[in-house]
Amino acid sequence: MSSDIDVHIDTVPHAAATPDTQLPFAELGLKDDEYARIREILGRRPTSCELAMYSVMWSEHCSYKSSKKHLRQFGEKVPPQAKDILLVGIGENAGVVDVGQGFAVTFKAESHNHPSYVEPYQGAATGVGGIVRDILTMGARPVGVMDSLRFGPLDAPDTRRVLPGVVAGVGGYGNCLGLPNIGGEVVFDPTYLGNPLVNALSVGVMRIDGIKLATAPGPGNQVILFGARTGGDGIGGASVLASATFEAEGERKRPAVQVGDPFAEKVLIECCLEIFAEDLVAGIQDLGAAGLSCATSELASAGTGGMRVVLDTVPLRDPTLAPEEILMSESQERMCAVVEPAKVQRFMEICGKWDVTATVIGEVTDTHRLEIFWRDQLVVSVPPRTVAHEGPVYDRPIARPADLDALNADDANALARPSSGEELRETLLRLVGSANLADKSWITDQYDRYVLGNTVLAMPDDAGILRVDDSTDLGIALALDGNGRYARLDPYAGAQLALCEAYRNVAASGAQPMAVTDCLNFGSPEDPEVMWQFTEAIRGIADGCYTLGIPVTGGNVSFYNQTGSTPINPTPVIGVLGVIDDVNHRCSVGFKSDADEIYLLGVTRAEFGGSEWAHVVHDHLGGRPPRVDLEAERALAALLVEGAADGMWSAAHDISDGGLAQALVESVVRGGHGARISLPGRDPFVALFSESSARAIVTVTPSDVAAFEALAGAHGVEFVKLGAVEGSRLEVVGQFGVDVEELRAISAGVLSAVFD
Amino acid sequence: MTARIGVVTFPGSLDDRDALRAARAAGAEAVSLWHKDPSLHDVDAVVLPGGFSYGDYLRCGAISRFSPVMESIIAGARDGLPVLGICNGFQVLCEAHLLPGALTRNAHLHFRCKDQVLAIENTATIWTTGYSAGARAVIPVKNGEGRYVADEQTLDLLESQGRVVARYVEGNPNGSMRDIAGVANEAGNVVGLMPHPEHAIDSLTGPSSDGLPFFTSVLKALVAA
Numbered sequence: 001m002s003s004d005i006d007v008h009i010d011t012v013p014h015a016a017a018t019p020d021t022q023l024p025f026a027e028l029g030l031k032d033d034e035y036a037r038i039r040e041i042l043g044r045r046p047t048s049c050e051l052a053m054y055s056v057m058w059s060e061h062c063s064y065k066s067s068k069k070h071l072r073q074f075g076e077k078v079p080p081q082a083k084d085i086l087l088v089g090i091g092e093n094a095g096v097v098d099v100g101q102g103f104a105v106t107f108k109a110e111s112h113n114h115p116s117y118v119e120p121y122q123g124a125a126t127g128v129g130g131i132v133r134d135i136l137t138m139g140a141r142p143v144g145v146m147d148s149l150r151f152g153p154l155d156a157p158d159t160r161r162v163l164p165g166v167v168a169g170v171g172g173y174g175n176c177l178g179l180p181n182i183g184g185e186v187v188f189d190p191t192y193l194g195n196p197l198v199n200a201l202s203v204g205v206m207r208i209d210g211i212k213l214a215t216a217p218g219p220g221n222q223v224i225l226f227g228a229r230t231g232g233d234g235i236g237g238a239s240v241l242a243s244a245t246f247e248a249e250g251e252r253k254r255p256a257v258q259v260g261d262p263f264a265e266k267v268l269i270e271c272c273l274e275i276f277a278e279d280l281v282a283g284i285q286d287l288g289a290a291g292l293s294c295a296t297s298e299l300a301s302a303g304t305g306g307m308r309v310v311l312d313t314v315p316l317r318d319p320t321l322a323p324e325e326i327l328m329s330e331s332q333e334r335m336c337a338v339v340e341p342a343k344v345q346r347f348m349e350i351c352g353k354w355d356v357t358a359t360v361i362g363e364v365t366d367t368h369r370l371e372i373f374w375r376d377q378l379v380v381s382v383p384p385r386t387v388a389h390e391g392p393v394y395d396r397p398i399a400r401p402a403d404l405d406a407l408n409a410d411d412a413n414a415l416a417r418p419s420s421g422e423e424l425r426e427t428l429l430r431l432v433g434s435a436n437l438a439d440k441s442w443i444t445d446q447y448d449r450y451v452l453g454n455t456v457l458a459m460p461d462d463a464g465i466l467r468v469d470d471s472t473d474l475g476i477a478l479a480l481d482g483n484g485r486y487a488r489l490d491p492y493a494g495a496q497l498a499l500c501e502a503y504r505n506v507a508a509s510g511a512q513p514m515a516v517t518d519c520l521n522f523g524s525p526e527d528p529e530v531m532w533q534f535t536e537a538i539r540g541i542a543d544g545c546y547t548l549g550i551p552v553t554g555g556n557v558s559f560y561n562q563t564g565s566t567p568i569n570p571t572p573v574i575g576v577l578g579v580i581d582d583v584n585h586r587c588s589v590g591f592k593s594d595a596d597e598i599y600l601l602g603v604t605r606a607e608f609g610g611s612e613w614a615h616v617v618h619d620h621l622g623g624r625p626p627r628v629d630l631e632a633e634r635a636l637a638a639l640l641v642e643g644a645a646d647g648m649w650s651a652a653h654d655i656s657d658g659g660l661a662q663a664l665v666e667s668v669v670r671g672g673h674g675a676r677i678s679l680p681g682r683d684p685f686v687a688l689f690s691e692s693s694a695r696a697i698v699t700v701t702p703s704d705v706a707a708f709e710a711l712a713g714a715h716g717v718e719f720v721k722l723g724a725v726e727g728s729r730l731e732v733v734g735q736f737g738v739d740v741e742e743l744r745a746i747s748a749g750v751l752s753a754v755f756d
Numbered sequence: 757m758t759a760r761i762g763v764v765t766f767p768g769s770l771d772d773r774d775a776l777r778a779a780r781a782a783g784a785e786a787v788s789l790w791h792k793d794p795s796l797h798d799v800d801a802v803v804l805p806g807g808f809s810y811g812d813y814l815r816c817g818a819i820s821r822f823s824p825v826m827e828s829i830i831a832g833a834r835d836g837l838p839v840l841g842i843c844n845g846f847q848v849l850c851e852a853h854l855l856p857g858a859l860t861r862n863a864h865l866h867f868r869c870k871d872q873v874l875a876i877e878n879t880a881t882i883w884t885t886g887y888s889a890g891a892r893a894v895i896p897v898k899n900g901e902g903r904y905v906a907d908e909q910t911l912d913l914l915e916s917q918g919r920v921v922a923r924y925v926e927g928n929p930n931g932s933m934r935d936i937a938g939v940a941n942e943a944g945n946v947v948g949l950m951p952h953p954e955h956a957i958d959s960l961t962g963p964s965s966d967g968l969p970f971f972t973s974v975l976k977a978l979v980a981a
Binding site for chain 2: 168171172175176177178261262263264266267353354355445446447448449450451452453454455456467470583584756
């Protein structure tokens with residue numbers, strides 16, 4: 001080692017010369033064999049900067065090392081319909097779907113569970129910010145967001161800490177970005193008390209020829225970092241490295257959770273869209289998890305294969321950051337673009353117009369190496385693919401949970417049931433006033449659903465619908481659903497039931513389901529029973545999507561959702577995207593006018609395993625979840641979509657949690673009209689509260705009844721007339737009645753009683 | 757024969773495209789104005805749109821108020837240029853002292869988005885002649901800092917001069933004093949409104965089309981002039 005080398009910098013030559021220097025790889029989460037593999041790849045020990053990059057990129061979060069083997073099913077079980085609509089599939093920042101008329105839509109869901117538990121506001125806010133940047137990176141204008149939130153019991157003290165912060169964070173970021181929040185779900189269950197789930201979905205629209213990819217082609221092209229300056233947020237791990245490798249500078253306390261600046265992101269979005277419109281980028285990547293480590297290695301490995309970066313040029317918010325920290329920083333609102341030299345000036349002009357900081361930090365090379373310099377010295381020299389794409393892949397052991405047989409044998413049909421009309425009424429009111437079924441306006445009113453002026457349908461309707469552009473009537477629908485209790489009882493069926501519910505919700509809104517994104521929330525992959533749940537859920541989604549003919553376009557895996565050694569109920573959350581040719585034909589859940597006839601579509605069985613009734617009334621989880629019938633779902637959806645296009649439904653509503661009773665309650669409350677119905681079948685309890693899938697209610701004007709019956713027959717969907725829209729009460733003939741206003745008051749009072 | 761309605765885009769403006777759409781829907785020629793450009797490009801009226809200009813950092817509207825385009829708008833407004841500030845635009849107008857009072861954090865401390873019933877109380881401003889006196893309009897309100905406050909003397913003056921343009925009815929969404937949703941300057945050419953009429957121009961994408969008269973009113977006056 002020559003004397004002019006700064007001893008504080010662990011350079012590549014220094015690493016080669018000091019093979020025995022110990023690095024804190026274990027503290028960065030790398031296993032012995034993973035570290036050995038890095039040494040083998042490099043033919044020497046890594047520098048501390050290289051170790052920082054490998055450790056974050058080979059983390060579970062970035063490398064999908066436990067899930068990769070199983071996620072391949074989504075690529076293997078691709079339904080034939082995919083080739084007609086899928087423009088970009090799994091592997092890019094988000095999938096892209098051809099929705100017709102020259103428009104492409106990109107959408108994806110992502111989790112931000114752990115940060116939201118530690119710091120609810122910033123965790124949720126940056127979750128929204130991150131998924132929106134993924135959508136932007138594809139070349140699309142982000143046009144909407146949704147959120148799927150899960151908390152502990154409503155009355156738990158920690159829920160009062162976490163929920164208001166998460167909701168304010170989702171709203172604070174999304175509202176300030178000017179993206180309508182068009183729906184989602186909120187679920188309360190003890191399983192999430194120590195590990196809430198915050199899953200955010202974003203959707204964007206572009207012209208088909210505007211798709212951008214994360215790639216860095218062309219030696220000599222410039223690498224430009226733009227957006228916010230790089231600070232010390234989200235680098236807890238790197239601080240370990242810095243303090244262990246360098247002279248002690250005292251303990252560095254860095255926030256582990258990133259801090260969001262939605263204004264910076266809004267400006268960045270507009271700036272990017274102008275840059276895209278002038279076709280100024282050859283490749284682009286956002287900076288999210290693993291920051292610059294991820295962006296540079298992914299861009300380089302997908303492009304010509306090399307990149308040279310001068311780390312000193314990165315604009316910093318904190319000039320004391322060490323190079324390892326700059327590489328690992330997860331500062332938000334940053335993007336990295338690859339730009340041809342001739343286009344750099346124009347690129348910089350647009351950034352200047354929007355007051356966005358932009359800096360050339362390097363260039364594309366053909367060396368097949370990612371080389372990073374710090375103070376004129378080489379601190380990283382790695383084959384980029386080994387960082388970005390060739391991380392470890394594990395085939396983790398799997399084991400069916402030991403308690404599952406006992407759980408499945410504990411049949412919910414054996415629970416005590418209400419029988420008299422008065423008891424049924426009491427049960428209905430208790431469910432209406434329960435946390436999961438109650439009105440969520442306290443939450444959703446904190447989200448702007450109008451901005452951008454294309455929101456045609458939003459919560460509490462079954463799906464959100466956005467007109468893709470005000471030059472057309474073409475629209476897209478989105479629904480986001482999951483059910484951890486069903487998945488606990490049977491992860492294969494539970495994942496399919498989530499898929500079916502989202503699919504049905506989209507169809508009930510009048511849109512044809514087209515494509516799927518997923519957010520898979522599970523416990524530790526090192527627990528064989530969790531791994532079994534995970535593999536079963538993946539298999540369920542892949543099989544279900546194949547049969548329904550809607551491809552999975554992308555998604556996210558979140559492991560280690562557990563408290564101590566107790567995992568959460570497995571919670572695959574499924575987002576389904578649909579297309580509606582004319583948004584004027586969208587269907588709302590609210591009953592519209594007296595005398596409209598109410599029909600129940602589909603078959604009702606006595607299915608209470610994992611039901612809301614069993615949960616609320618008996619605090620029971622056992623038995624089997626409702627039967628999955630994908631063919632019945634397909635037929636029902638086809639009927640719902642065709643009927644909507646014909647203008648046949650004055651209202652349509654999917655039946656899921658809480659059964660027919662809850663669907664009727666939501667339709668009368670939303671529409672402000674009562675209903676008089678007679679229950680089909682012999683058992684009024686089953687008719688009201690069973691959660692059999694592949695069902696919906698629709699209302700039809702009397703003059704359309706014959707046409708409806710013919711259409712339902714043609715689709716092979718069973719139907720039964722329940723009654724008619726009437727008055728201001730929900731009247732169940734021969735059983736009980738309740739004023740709509742009473743239902744509204746009970747439902748609306750639940751969340752506000754806790755949080756106001 | 758039509759008129760040109762300009763809509764300013766500040767960094768962080770969000771409902772600018774919606775205001776442009778509403779102006780077009782009313783039949784006007786909609787013109788985008790850029791905050792750094794002092795020229796008003798011969799527009800006949802200006803809308804300051806909703807959003808979070810400059811992230812609402814420091815204080816809502818406090819930074820935008822000093823942008824180059826605002827110097828021209830402030831001068832124009834004093835000469836009678838019709839100006840409508842919606843939500844963040846209302847906040848900018850207060851910061852620019854074109855309107856009295858201020859908009860502070862909602863009394864319940866949350867952002868709230870809801871379909872709000874308004875009573876249109878002053879139908880003489882250039883932005884509200886299309887309404888009949890006392891008309892009810894359902895228009896979305898969506899803000900975190902929409903609580904209108906002013907000292908009692910100012911409020912009394914506004915009331916006595918008929919400058920309360922719109923008032924919340926059937927519930928006050930943010931704790932605004934005297935349920936005030938919008939006010940006008942003395943001449944009636946400058947109006948600030950917390951609810952969003954540009955989101956109520958079509959029942960397909962809004963709760964009603966009750967907001968459209970804000971845009972048709974000014975257009976009618978300009979075309980007739």
